[in-house]
Amino acid sequence: MQSPQSKLGILSCTALLVGGLIGSAIFSLSGLTMFLAGPAAILSWVIGGLIMMAYGLFMGELACVFPYSGGVYMFPRLVYGGERGRLLGWLACWGSILTNISAIAFGAIYVGIYLSLVFPWAGNLQVPLALLSILACLALNLVQFSTTGKVNAVIVVVLLATMGIYIAAAFGTHSYNAQLLRPFFTQGVGGKLGFLSSVPIAMVGYSAIVAIAFMVSEVRNPRRTVPLSMLCAVGIVMLAYVLMIVGTLGLVSAAELAEKPDIRFIPIFAAASKLQKLPWLPAVVSISSVLALLTTILICISMNARAIQASSQDGILPAFLAKSLRNGEPAAAAAMTCILAALCACFPQFTSQIINLGTLFNVITIIITISALIQARRHGMIPTDAFHAPGGVHLPYIILAILLLCNLSGLLAGGITIWLFTAILMAIGLPFFYFQRT
Numbered sequence: 085m086q087s088p089q090s091k092l093g094i095l096s097c098t099a100l101l102v103g104g105l106i107g108s109a110i111f112s113l114s115g116l117t118m119f120l121a122g123p124a125a126i127l128s129w130v131i132g133g134l135i136m137m138a139y140g141l142f143m144g145e146l147a148c149v150f151p152y153s154g155g156v157y158m159f160p161r162l163v164y165g166g167e168r169g170r171l172l173g174w175l176a177c178w179g180s181i182l183t184n185i186s187a188i189a190f191g192a193i194y195v196g197i198y199l200s201l202v203f204p205w206a207g208n209l210q211v212p213l214a215l216l217s218i219l220a221c222l223a224l225n226l227v228q229f230s231t232t233g234k235v236n237a238v239i240v241v242v243l244l245a246t247m248g249i250y251i252a253a254a255f256g257t258h259s260y261n262a263q264l265l266r267p268f269f270t271q272g273v274g275g276k277l278g279f280l281s282s283v284p285i286a287m288v289g290y291s292a293i294v295a296i297a298f299m300v301s302e303v304r305n306p307r308r309t310v311p312l313s314m315l316c317a318v319g320i321v322m323l324a325y326v327l328m329i330v331g332t333l334g335l336v337s338a339a340e341l342a343e344k345p346d347i348r349f350i351p352i353f354a355a356a357s358k359l360q361k362l363p364w365l366p367a368v369v370s371i372s373s374v375l376a377l378l379t380t381i382l383i384c385i386s387m388n389a390r391a392i393q394a395s396s397q398d399g400i401l402p403a404f405l406a407k408s409l410r411n412g413e414p415a416a417a418a419a420m421t422c423i424l425a426a427l428c429a430c431f432p433q434f435t436s437q438i439i440n441l442g443t444l445f446n447v448i449t450i451i452i453t454i455s456a457l458i459q460a461r462r463h464g465m466i467p468t469d470a471f472h473a474p475g476g477v478h479l480p481y482i483i484l485a486i487l488l489l490c491n492l493s494g495l496l497a498g499g500i501t502i503w504l505f506t507a508i509l510m511a512i513g514l515p516f517f518y519f520q521r522t
Contacts, residue, residue, distance in 0.1 A: 091304040094313050099237040100383070101293060101317035106243050109289025109380075110325055111373040112194050114332070115341060115351030116439065117285050121278035122271025122338035123264075125286075126329055128279045131486070132286030133322040138483050139450055140293035140318065141473035142457045144310040148471045149460070151306055156180045156294075156449050157394045160456040163465065171517060172452055174400050177391045178513035179449035183291065184388040185421065186442025189428035191377040191384075192217045193435055194349065198373040201353055201366065214429040221381040222422045225389065226413055239375050246372035247324050253362055254331030254355065264337045265330075271338040283490040284443045289325075291446055292383045293318060307471050328352065335359075349435070385421050392417035400517055437502070444506040447487055454480050 092100065117125040146159045157180075161173030195217040196210035206213060224235065254260060272278040293314055303309050335355035341347065347354040352373070356365040393414040396405035407416040428438060457473075458480050460466055473479065 097313035098316045099240045105321040112349045115348045117282040119341040120272045120274040121282045124269045124279035128282035129286045132283045136290035137318040140314040143294045145473045148307045163456040163460045174517045176449045176452040179445045183445040184384040185425045187384045188425035191381045192429040193432045198370045202370045225418045251327045260334040280490050388421040389414040389418035440502045
């Protein structure tokens, strides 16, 4: 059992969340949203951040009442109870597992890409570097998590410093052209509603906000630490995101992203390359991008391992996945996560599909978890003196409505194939549940 001194406090939790949030999101996924929505991608990241902040607080409310590691599996499981709870918990968990595997694979793929921008020899080693990055993050996940949190905190400081330098450089040179932000809503290939269909992509960039809810048993005073660290982390990251996206859009237009697919996932590097008076900036951005991607991989492995372990302990997944090291870390579940992500990372040509699938899996998990919160409130499971997410009883319904609106716009724009593959992969999880129940 961990001593209180070895558990994570507010500063460690905030740093952990900021490190998880600043990853593939701003350095890679932001380019995809700019391509789809143009300058209106700014709204996509603000809306996505607000949705995920609300979702994180909802998770915090559930976590303070049900302080068990396992997050999205445990909450529906405990709220609904019985076979219904087990099934909904598993579906939420399965969606989360697939989301995190997608995020790990995408992050690992782009580690090699960003390294090749600085070191040309890395261009021929994209898959080996992806596998090496996953292995390194697995090793960090097998040590005491409080130690991992300290390593992560150092990386976060470096990332924030780099982002500050980039923002100052983007706005502080004559290369910046604010006219590229006009027209605001119609530059992206998604048209006027492109910013709505981009919201689910932006949400993936904030998905690590729930990391602390997956490990509340390892947090000091979770009732206070969980919500406060979430609010601090999202506030810091959303401000940084908006500044970086506005800075990038003044250097790289949506039309350029459409014409040059090779820079669509490296928008910050492409923008930094245009600041010719600062020839060292692209290299700094590349190295920082690698660090950011590694923190995302690190956090996603941790979240996935705890969800897999919880469902294994409940008899859904094989029993060996519940095994932990002496320090309490879920080694078997972490290893399985990395094996599956490594298999996906071997196919970098399917990067766009990996991102789109991860986006929809994330939305499915969020919908199930918010529904569990509504159920818990309706049946009086949350004490009046416990932490309650701000926004009252109507906020969960508002968030669900916004999610459906954003995803409906993507479906109407021709995303039926991705929805079909999502349904198939979600259905693959059902035999696990029913096989273990027989």
